[in-house]
Amino acid sequence: MKVTVWNEYRHEKENPKVSEIYPDGIHQTIASFLGEEGHQTQTATLDEAEHGLTEEVLAETDVLVWWGHKVHEEVSEEIAERVKQRVLDGMGLVVLHSAHFSKVFKKLMGTGCDLKWREADEKERLWVVDPTHPITEGLGEYIELEKEEMYGEHFDIPAPDELVFVSWFEGGEVFRSGATFKRGRGKIFYFRPGHETYPTYHHKEIQQVIKNGVKWAANTNTPKHVYGNRQPLEKLSK
C-alpha cells in the first residue's frame, strides 16, 4: 500500500518547542511508524510545489494522512479540490487533529467543522465506543494522554457513519474523537489527538490507531459506478 503523509510543516520551523518533539516534522514521525507496517510511505508539505500533491502523487496514493493547523487558507483552492476528487475516486483519507478545519475535510463534510478548544495541558481519555471496529485493533478500553489540547462538543460534523472514540477532558468537555465517513468511493477517518506541542505521535497506542486507520481507509477494488444517461436493462412496456 502506498501512503502519503501531508503536513503543513510550519510550526516545526518556527517554534523550538515543536521542533524539539518532531525534529524532522510531524510528517516524518508519522511516515516512519507507518513504514513499520510495510507500507510504501512518502511525505508532502505545504511549501513544496503544488503542496507536494501533484496529480501523479495523488494517483499513486492509496491513503493520504493530513495534518494542518495554522495556515489552512494557504492551501490552494485547486489542490484542495483535487484532493477531494481523489478521495471521491477511492483514495483513503486520515484526517488528524486540527485538520478538522482543513479545506479538504470541510469540503467533504459540507458543514462548518467547528468545535470548542483550549490549550491547558489537560488530561484526555479516549474511550472506545465501537468494540467491533478494526480501527480499535490491539487497544484496551481507552487511551489516556496526560496532556493534550482540549476539543469540545459541539463538533459541527455530519453524524458519522461510525463513531469509534469519545474523549473525556479534565475541564468538563466531551468530544467525538474518532469517527468514520464515506464519500464517493473514499473512506475517511477523523482522529482527534495530536497538538503540535505534545509528543502525541510518539505514543504507541496513538500510532496503533493511525496504523489501523490507514489500513481501514484503503479501498479494496470496489465497483466503479457509471453515471449519466443509460439505456434500460429491461424491456419497457411502452
Added chain:
Amino acid sequence: MKVTVWNEYRHEKENPKVSEIYPDGIHQTIASFLGEEGHQTQTATLDEAEHGLTEEVLAETDVLVWWGHKVHEEVSEEIAERVKQRVLDGMGLVVLHSAHFSKVFKKLMGTGCDLKWREADEKERLWVVDPTHPITEGLGEYIELEKEEMYGEHFDIPAPDELVFVSWFEGGEVFRSGATFKRGRGKIFYFRPGHETYPTYHHKEIQQVIKNGVKWAANTNTPKHVYGNRQPLEKLSK
C-alpha cells in the same frame, strides 16, 4: 411556519409541454398545496434579483423547498453559499428531483451527487422502507407513478441519516428516493420525483410527502452551540 419555494422557472417559459402542466410554474403549484397546511408560503425564482433569496428572505424562512434542473450553474456562488450557511444555521431544506445536482445540495453533501437517468415514460414505484418516519404519515406501502423519469443507482451521496423510500423502475433500476440528512442545525430531505414534463406535483400522495417533509425539516428551537476558545468548566489539576 414560513416556507419559501424556489424554482429555476425556465422550463415552464420555454417548453409548452411543461407550462401546460404547471401554468404558473412548479413553484406556484407547490406553494399552493403547502399553503393548505396553514404555512405562510412565498416563492423565489432564479431570474429575480439575488435569485429571490436575499438575506432578509432567508432569515425569515423556516423551510426552503428547492427545484432546479437545467441551469444549476447560473445560481451564483455567493447565493449558493448563503443558502448553505442558512441551512447550517437551522433552516430546513427540501430538495426535489433534479436539484440533486444543485450547488446548494452538492455543497452540503460533499460528494458528486451524480446518478443514472433516462427519460422513457417509465413506471416508478416508491416503497416505504422506514415505517416509523413522520415523512410517511398518511401513506400506504408504496406510491406508484405511471410515468416518470428514471433515476438509478449508484446515487453518489453520503449514506443518508435515514432512508425513507426506495424506488423500483420498470427498466431495471432502483434508487434511494427519499433520504434525510442533518447538517449543522439544519435538516435536509431529498425527494426524487418531479420531472417537469409529468404532472407529478399534482399527485396527492407526492404532495403529502412534500407536506410531511416540510413539517419534518423545520427546526424546533434547538440549542445554538458556541465555538472557539473556551475556559474550563471544571477546576484543572495543574
Added chain:
Amino acid sequence: MKVTVWNEYRHEKENPKVSEIYPDGIHQTIASFLGEEGHQTQTATLDEAEHGLTEEVLAETDVLVWWGHKVHEEVSEEIAERVKQRVLDGMGLVVLHSAHFSKVFKKLMGTGCDLKWREADEKERLWVVDPTHPITEGLGEYIELEKEEMYGEHFDIPAPDELVFVSWFEGGEVFRSGATFKRGRGKIFYFRPGHETYPTYHHKEIQQVIKNGVKWAANTNTPKHVYGNRQPLEKLSK
C-alpha cells in the same frame, strides 16, 4: 396523546431516602409533568395485575415511559414480549436510566445492554451532540446535574440511529446518554439520568427532555406493511 408511565415502584416503598424525593413514586412525578403537556396520562406498576400492562392498556397507549431497576427479572416474560410487540406495532417507548437492563429494552436491542456504573454523588454534564434533534428543543448546550450515579462506556447497545447526548462524569468516564432507535413501526428513546436517590426528575431541563422524547416517540399514522406471500405487481416475463 395517551401516555402510560410504568414504574417498578419498589425503591419508593423500601427506601425512605427515595420516598422523600418521590412520595408518590417516580411514575407519579413523571406522569404529572407530562400531564402539563396536555397528554392524557396514566401509570402502571410492577405489582399490579399483569404489571398494569394489559392488552387494553397497551392498545390505548401512544407512548410508554419505562423506569425499572432492581427487579427486572420479576417482569414476566409474557408481558415483556407483549410490550415489545406493541412497540414493533407502533407504540413509542421512552426508556429511562436503569431500564437499560429491562427485559423489554434488551429484547428490542438484541445486545447485552451492560455498562459501567458507580454511586458516588458525581457531577454529570450531558452535552447536546445533535443540535437538529427535536428532543433538544428548548435546551442550552448542555445539562448539568450536580449529583448522579455514573454510567460509563462501553454501553453495549447497537449503534444508535441518532446520538443526541453524550455525558461527561467527574470520575473520568463518558456515556452515550441520549440515543434513539427504530424498531418495526416503533420509535425508542433511551435517556440516561434518573437514579432513584437523586431528585433528577424534578429538574426542569430533564423534564423538558422527557417531554420532548415523548412527543418525538409518538407514531404519526405511518404505513402498516403487509408481509408474506404476495402476487406480482408487474407482469412477469415467463
Added chain:
Amino acid sequence: MKVTVWNEYRHEKENPKVSEIYPDGIHQTIASFLGEEGHQTQTATLDEAEHGLTEEVLAETDVLVWWGHKVHEEVSEEIAERVKQRVLDGMGLVVLHSAHFSKVFKKLMGTGCDLKWREADEKERLWVVDPTHPITEGLGEYIELEKEEMYGEHFDIPAPDELVFVSWFEGGEVFRSGATFKRGRGKIFYFRPGHETYPTYHHKEIQQVIKNGVKWAANTNTPKHVYGNRQPLEKLSK
C-alpha cells in the same frame, strides 16, 4: 481463519430438485468455495447433536455462516441463545437468505424480520449502493440472477449500520439485500440470495460476496470491555 457453515440440511434430503443442485448440501458447497480462500472450514447441521454447535465448536469459530429455512423452530432455544452470545462476544455471522427468520437473527435484531416473498422464477438484480464497502470487492455495478425467489419490502429489520445492496425484482418489488449490523463485539452481514431450488451458491459473484462477507465479519482483536461497578479514574471533588 476458522469458518463454520451451518445448514438446516433438510430440503436437500427431501426434495430431489434441491439435491440435484446441492448433492452434498448447501453447506458443503459454501464450505468448499470458502476453503479456496485459505480458511479452515467445517460444517454443522441441524440434526447433529447440539445442532453441531457445541461450546467448543463455537469457541473455535471466527465466522459462522447460517442457512436455514423451513424448520427454524427446531433450533433449540438454548443453542440459539448460545450462538447469539458468541456473536456478542466477537464471532462474525453471515446470515443467508431465509435465515432472516432464524431465531439467532431475530434475537440479534430485536424485530420481526418479516418480508414479502414469492416463488416465481423471477429475475433479481442486486445493485451496489455502497461502493466503498469491502464486501463489494471485485464486483461490477450489480449482480444479475436470472431466477430467484422474490423478497420484497418492507423488510422488518432495524436500519442497517451499512446498506450495501438493494435488489430489483421483475414483479415490481425492491429489497435491502445486503446489510451489515454490529452487535456487541460481533459483526453481522445479511445477504439475501440463495433459495434452495436455484443454483445461486454456484454463481461466481455470489460466492465472491460471501467470501468478502466472511472476511469482513471476522473480529480483529478489538477491545474486550469490562462492565459493572467501577472505581473512579479521577479524584472526585467530594
